[in-house]
Amino acid sequence: MDSQMELAFEKSKSGDKEERFEAYQTILEATDQKVDWAYEVWDQLLEDLTHKDNHQRSRAAQYLANLAKSDPEIRMMNDFPLLWEVTKDEKFVTARHSLQSIWKVGIAGTPQRERLMEYMVERFKGTDEKNYTLIRNDILQNMRNLYDHYNEESIKQTALDLIETVDDQKYKKKYLGIWK
Template structure:
């Protein structure tokens, strides 16, 4: 693994919060394109998904979501349930950050895209009992928009619009639709 990447991961453990944040942002920047070091950190990130520190869980979910495009072995298809679990983390901010990045997995290929879509559809339809479900729904609709913007796949747009149409509260229906304007 590149020494710069090693240094960034080491800085995530720094006592200096600014160094941690800089490292976090830099890793996310690095992973917007395919990287050759994904498997050097993959297993560590999988372990982090269940770490006692909610920051580690959140980072792991966000990094793994971004690294899905750098996963030629398609490990994500098997590891996804562990990552999805973090989108329902007891710490709401952790759950939300994880959910906001989950769409990136859909960029990795057709199977990954369908997996993400199916999980979002199921949660949108069956998650009404969740705390802050309107925020969760907004994040999912926004994620679908980001995925659509990258792939220009009309089925993603239609899925989002179909989900929005099921929202009975006009206020929230308008809010969700605003993402697609």
């Protein structure tokens, strides 16, 4: 990892709000492509998933999701449950940001996509969570993102099957809108 990226990781944890956001953007942009330094930050990011600062947890989850494509050892298969936990964070904004980026794990490979789909399907079925309609929306958007990436009919069919289980017509219509 070059010194500029090291500095971005440092700044994403400290400095003023503007500096942190700039560093966050830099890291997300860099990790949008495969990088050869993922394991230099991997363990620290795993640790940060349980950091006392919810912003740190959120950033760590988003960075890890982005780094899944740069994981030739496929560590994500073992670490995914830790990442998934952040999608249920006590701070809803942290949970939501993590959930909205977790689809990127699914573009890392077939085993990762299958694991992610299992977790999302199971989570969609629950209605005891606070804000479950927003969570369902994010899950369906994640499936849409995966479908757009892979153009795999089974992903779309899974999403449509889940939407069929929704009783509330207002939400059913909203969820179907993701697939138009």
